[in-house]
Amino acid sequence: MNDFILELDNISKSFPGVKALNKVKFSLRSREVHALIGENGAGKSTFIKIITGVHQPDSGDIFLFGKKVTFANPTVARDKGIAAIYQNTTCFPDMTVTENIFLGHEYVERRTNRILWKKMHERARELLRSIGSNIDPEEKMGSLSVAQQQMVEIAKALSQDAKILLMDEPTAALTNREAEELFAITRRLKEAGTSIIFISHRIEDIYKIADRVTIFRDGCYVGTWNISDITRDELIKLMVGREITTLFPKKQAKIGNELLRVERLYRAGVFADISFKLHEGEILGITGLIGSGRSEVAQAIFGIAPADGGQIFIENRAVKIDNPLKAIKLGIGYLPEDRQIQGLVLPFSIMENITLPVIEELSRRGWLHRTAEYIKAKELAELLRIKATSVFDRAYSLSGGNQQKIVVAKLLAARLKVLILDEPTKGIDVGSKAAIHEIMSDLACQGFGIIMISSEMPEVLGMSDRIIVMHEGRVTGEFDREEATQEKIMEAAITKRIHQRIAEVL
Amino acid sequence: MAEIILEKKSRILSFAKFRELGLLGFIIILAVFVQLRNPSFLTMENINDMIKNTAILSILSVGMMLVIITRGIDLSIGATLALAGMISALTVSSNPHMSPITTMLLGTAVGIVCGGIIGFLVSKTSILPIIATLGMMNVYRGLTYMVSNGRWVSANQMPASFKAIATGKILGINTLIFIAIVIYIVFFYFINYTRTGRQIYAVGSNPDSAKISGIDNEKILWMVYTIMGALAGLAGVLWVSKFASAQGDTAMGYEMNVIAACVLGGVNIAGGSGKISGIILGSLLLGILNNALPLVNVSPFWQQAIQGIIILVAVIINALVKRSVDRNNLIRRKI
Numbered sequence: 077m078n079d080f081i082l083e084l085d086n087i088s089k090s091f092p093g094v095k096a097l098n099k100v101k102f103s104l105r106s107r108e109v110h111a112l113i114g115e116n117g118a119g120k121s122t123f124i125k126i127i128t129g130v131h132q133p134d135s136g137d138i139f140l141f142g143k144k145v146t147f148a149n150p151t152v153a154r155d156k157g158i159a160a161i162y163q164n165t166t167c168f169p170d171m172t173v174t175e176n177i178f179l180g181h182e183y184v185e186r187r188t189n190r191i192l193w194k195k196m197h198e199r200a201r202e203l204l205r206s207i208g209s210n211i212d213p214e215e216k217m218g219s220l221s222v223a224q225q226q227m228v229e230i231a232k233a234l235s236q237d238a239k240i241l242l243m244d245e246p247t248a249a250l251t252n253r254e255a256e257e258l259f260a261i262t263r264r265l266k267e268a269g270t271s272i273i274f275i276s277h278r279i280e281d282i283y284k285i286a287d288r289v290t291i292f293r294d295g296c297y298v299g300t301w302n303i304s305d306i307t308r309d310e311l312i313k314l315m316v317g318r319e320i321t322t323l324f325p326k327k328q329a330k331i332g333n334e335l336l337r338v339e340r341l342y343r344a345g346v347f348a349d350i351s352f353k354l355h356e357g358e359i360l361g362i363t364g365l366i367g368s369g370r371s372e373v374a375q376a377i378f379g380i381a382p383a384d385g386g387q388i389f390i391e392n393r394a395v396k397i398d399n400p401l402k403a404i405k406l407g408i409g410y411l412p413e414d415r416q417i418q419g420l421v422l423p424f425s426i427m428e429n430i431t432l433p434v435i436e437e438l439s440r441r442g443w444l445h446r447t448a449e450y451i452k453a454k455e456l457a458e459l460l461r462i463k464a465t466s467v468f469d470r471a472y473s474l475s476g477g478n479q480q481k482i483v484v485a486k487l488l489a490a491r492l493k494v495l496i497l498d499e500p501t502k503g504i505d506v507g508s509k510a511a512i513h514e515i516m517s518d519l520a521c522q523g524f525g526i527i528m529i530s531s532e533m534p535e536v537l538g539m540s541d542r543i544i545v546m547h548e549g550r551v552t553g554e555f556d557r558e559e560a561t562q563e564k565i566m567e568a569a570i571t572k573r574i575h576q577r578i579a580e581v582l
Numbered sequence: 583m584a585e586i587i588l589e590k591k592s593r594i595l596s597f598a599k600f601r602e603l604g605l606l607g608f609i610i611i612l613a614v615f616v617q618l619r620n621p622s623f624l625t626m627e628n629i630n631d632m633i634k635n636t637a638i639l640s641i642l643s644v645g646m647m648l649v650i651i652t653r654g655i656d657l658s659i660g661a662t663l664a665l666a667g668m669i670s671a672l673t674v675s676s677n678p679h680m681s682p683i684t685t686m687l688l689g690t691a692v693g694i695v696c697g698g699i700i701g702f703l704v705s706k707t708s709i710l711p712i713i714a715t716l717g718m719m720n721v722y723r724g725l726t727y728m729v730s731n732g733r734w735v736s737a738n739q740m741p742a743s744f745k746a747i748a749t750g751k752i753l754g755i756n757t758l759i760f761i762a763i764v765i766y767i768v769f770f771y772f773i774n775y776t777r778t779g780r781q782i783y784a785v786g787s788n789p790d791s792a793k794i795s796g797i798d799n800e801k802i803l804w805m806v807y808t809i810m811g812a813l814a815g816l817a818g819v820l821w822v823s824k825f826a827s828a829q830g831d832t833a834m835g836y837e838m839n840v841i842a843a844c845v846l847g848g849v850n851i852a853g854g855s856g857k858i859s860g861i862i863l864g865s866l867l868l869g870i871l872n873n874a875l876p877l878v879n880v881s882p883f884w885q886q887a888i889q890g891i892i893i894l895v896a897v898i899i900n901a902l903v904k905r906s907v908d909r910n911n912l913i914r915r916k917i
Contacts, residue, residue, distance in 0.1 A: 130794055151796035166791035168784050170854035179784055180795050182777055191775045344909070 087136035096122040100297040109272045111286035119295040129153035159238035161229040169218030174200040177232045203231040223254040242273045277570045316562045324538030332356030335525040341386035347549035354525040361540030369549040378410040379403045409487035413498040419483040422472040427453035433490040456485040477508020496527045605863045616874040636869030637758040643843040643861045645810035651786040653853030654711035659814040661722035664832040666692040666818030671735040671828035678741040689819035697811015701804035727830045737826035748824035786853035
């Protein structure tokens with residue numbers, strides 16, 4: 077029992093509206109690499125923040141070296157020898173490497189509290205050398221590559237003499253070779269006596285580096301295994317876990333002509349080599365983990381952040397889309413992931429929101445035609461069954477589900493052919509979800525081509541005619557409705573690139 | 583990997599150098615140009631005058647730089663300056679024997695109270711800095727009229743010892759310039775060699791990360807606005823002494839000059855970066871423009887327009903260079 081250096085028992089944590097962690101447990105042995113895996117939203121990041129004292133658990137106990145402790149804030153956890161490398165490197169881009177390493181525990185002259193820069197630079201250089209990196213410690217953090225920033229983060233953990241090191245998705249932004257270097261360093265740290273909690277989506281990583289593995293699913297503890305006792309298929313199955321029970325009102329629409337074709341779309345550092353087709357009446361699901369570049373592809377097609385290379389064809393005509401207005405004129409509509417920020421003007425009424433994209437058509441010589449606007453808005457609001465007292469209700473007074481319907485109505489007001497829906501049902505209640513799904517299905521039957529970006533596996537499987545899976549900016553899998561399963565999608569979303577694997581075989 | 587790092591380093595270095603050297607180069611070119619047109623420009627007397635006029639501006643821009651580094655802005659400093667100046671002038675005119683040092687401390691204390699209130703609003707009630715300082719600007723301006731009943735305190739009401747603050751000398755240097763230099767040195771040490779000073783940068787560079795690193799963001803914010811207030815209060819006393827008059831509309835709109843000096847000096851308005859050497863050059867450039875343009879017979883209306891254009895050009899160049907650096911960083915990331 078007491079060979080655990082860190083133990084968490086029955087930890088629960090809620091945020092307004094979500095139960096992020098529900099009675100999870102975790103134990104870390106001395107000198108082990110313990111992997112923690114789970115899907116998006118399984119609660120891994122919250123869990124890490126509890127260990128590092130950023131969040132405090134609502135209930136449950138933490139034992140460090142057998143003693144019960146509480147981490148009231150990040151400084152307490154750091155003083156007890158816990159260091160973390162966060163998912164998005166939490167660096168200070170305007171400050172030098174040395175400062176990033178020593179922030180919070182600078183070397184100071186005892187009497188005057190003067191910062192001893194020379195000593196810090198030297199020590200920083202030593203630390204970086206010890207992990208095989210020759211980054212200049214006086215350089216600005218913001219000018220380093222992500223891999224180099226990761227090195228600095230590790231050096232930072234070392235500088236704190238961490239006994240326990242948490243790594244949240246450390247390989248997410250690294251190339252294979254850089255990841256190998258990271259593993260070598262991790263092994264060395266382990267031999268030197270550090271215990272490591274390693275969070276990763278990449279199953280390969282876990283088999284390469286971990287001694288034991290713990291799985292979380294939907295904020296709950298699933299189990300802990302020795303890595304040698306569990307196969308990768310079992311792991312994936314346990315991660316996905318659930319049975320698909322929700323019914324989807326998917327009607328089979330007639331698949332018609334090609335509407336949109338994307339060829340070798342590329343944006344520096346974000347995604348590369350994206351090609352797909354979309355037909356009339358088709359729902360194309362794009363899925364992948366957060367950070368896989370799926371939303372960025374959509375934004376490139378819609379002209380928010382145009383691609384650097386590749387081609388977009390609309391009905392077989394090559395087009396250049398460099399701003400959203402152009403995209404709308406070409407018949408592409410985009411429903412952003414964050415409806416409150418990008419999708420709606422909250423203080424506007426339902427009517428004003430719906431007619432916003434077509435305001436030119438509804439006006440004469442610059443004067444708005446209020447009656448026409450009202451008729452149009454009412455028609456769409458009724459079609460989508462928006463629940464409100466009238467179309468003059470303000471958008472902010474509605475529930476999330478109804479707000480989402482307004483955003484969809486907005487898309488329908490403009491005469492579009494291709495709809496891109498980014499997480500159309502994220503954060504809305506079950507009833508509204510079903511309604512949105514039904515609307516999507518109806519729209520497909522009317523001949524719209526729909527691209528649906530979603531992280532929710534049941535939704536992807538239930539609604540899509542075809543599914544594209546992305547991983548780290550590339551397409552790693554493409555499945556027809558019939559052949560797609562949760563396991564196949566998860567495998568494509570977390571494992572090495574298909575193209576690369578093919579290249580290796582050839 | 584080694585080659586990449588080396589290549590990168592040289593590029594960044596040249597960028598950092600470019601910022602300050604570019605500014606210095608521009609100042610020199612400007613000076614030479616003006617000198618050719620009007621030989622009275624680079625005389626000892628005129629240079630002394632120019633630097634004296636820049637002293638107050640550059641004292642204020644030190645405080646403004648700290649505020650901007652934390653991603654904030656302070657619009658109230660013109661009003662704080664006027665209020666502190668007015669209160670000190672009124673006090674000194676009714677107590678003619680007050681020592682100049684006490685007067686300066688009084689002005690600074692008024693500024694600390696003013697800045698402290700703004701710091702409280704920004705850090706504890708999370709009102710946006712631009713709103714909080716806009717509101718308090720009007721409050722302080724109103725207070726200035728109230729304490730003076732709308733009247734001026736003019737030169738003949740002020741004792742000679744008070745007016746001598748601006749004209750006197752310490753170690754052969756004009757007092758205003760001397761105070762400015764002391765402030766530079768103190769703050770250079772503060773922001774570069776103390777933990778608290780570095781935390782200001784951390785809070786501005788990445789607030790979320792700063793919190794995770796165990797920095798008390800609220801405390802830092804409160805502190806920078808209080809420092810800003812203190813410097814504005816001190817500047818108020820210097821201002822009133824220099825112009826030998828305290829009025830309700832003293833330094834109206836002067837905060838814009840201060841912000842301009844910071845921006846010219848390379849302080850990133852989005853927070854996180856800024857250097858003392860940069861704002862000295864920025865203030866100096868503004869001071870030279872103010873002094874030199876009349877000397878080469880540019881009409882007063884054009885002067886302001888030219889200043890505005892120069893600020894814009896500096897910011898645009900900065901943005902372009904930053905964008906290309908960011909893009910290069912992205913490209914180096916392989917997918």
